Amino acid sequence: MSQSVCKVAVLISGSGSNLQALLDASAQAGAPFSVCSVISNKPEAYGLTRAAEAGVTSSIIDHREFPNREDFDQALIAEIDSCQPDLVVLAGFMRILTPEFVRHYSGRLLNIHPSLLPKYQGLHTHQRALDAGDSEHGATVHFVTEELDGGPPIVQAVVPIKKGDTADSLAKRVQVQEHVIYPMAVTWFAEKRLHMLDDRTQLDGELLPRNGTRIHC
Known part of the structure; x- marks a missing residue:
């Protein structure tokens, strides 16, 4: 494998559907990145099975075995x-990370969040969008900073909300787009096109708008 291929470590807590999207993208001919490690804080996470089927090394760091967040994050x-990854990707990793962890990987730590940030940071995003009467919803890939779901956006998939949508039906349509935009953002990073500059995202030498690049689906 070429030394120029970007090595990506992926952190998971559950089914690993976004991990699968990254594994599939990395398996394409000429892909600029490879998944070097999958780490879960839950031993029962199905994403570990996905890693094994793809022949990727995986490990479990169970947060319940540590007295505090700081010790867990150090492990x-x-x-x-x-x-020795070039990039760390959070793919459904359901742990709030310490500032020390975030600083250690500053500028090379990505997350995907199921809303059009800065709207609906935190949980239950699909129901919150419906309750607010929004006409559109979506997902955001962003750099991770010390503010929860507050790092500079890279790319957003904008999904229209349809009459009769439920939180489940909306979540399914958003997740389809997550599987498109996450490999896209990782590819940009691997190709050295993507950077975090202070609290902004730079792509191809240009600062992106505050909500990143928007793709309407």
Whole structure:
């Protein structure tokens, strides 16, 4: 494998559908990135099975075995750094990370959130969008900073809300687009086109709007 291929560590807590999208993208001929490690804080996470089927090394760092977040994050850092990744990707990783962790990977730590940030940080985003009477919803890939779901956006998939939508039906349509935009953002980073500058995102040498690049689906 070419040394120029970007090594990506992926952190998961559950089914790993976005992990699968990244694995599929990395398996394409000429892909600029490879998944070097999958790490879960839950031993029962199905994403570990996905990693095994793809022949990717995986490990479990169970947060319940640590007395506090700081000790857990230090163990997580040690495990991630053992594969010397160029990029760390959160793919349904349901842990709030300490400032020390975030600073350690500053500028090379990505997350995907199921809303059009800065709207609906946190949980239950689909129901919140419906309750607010929004006409559109979606997902955002963003750099991770110390503010929860507050790092600079990279790309947003905008999904129209349809009459009769439920939180489940909306979530399914949003997730389809997550599987498109996450590999896209990782590819940009791997090709050295994507950077975080202070609190802004730069793509191809240009600062993006505050909500990143928008793709209407």
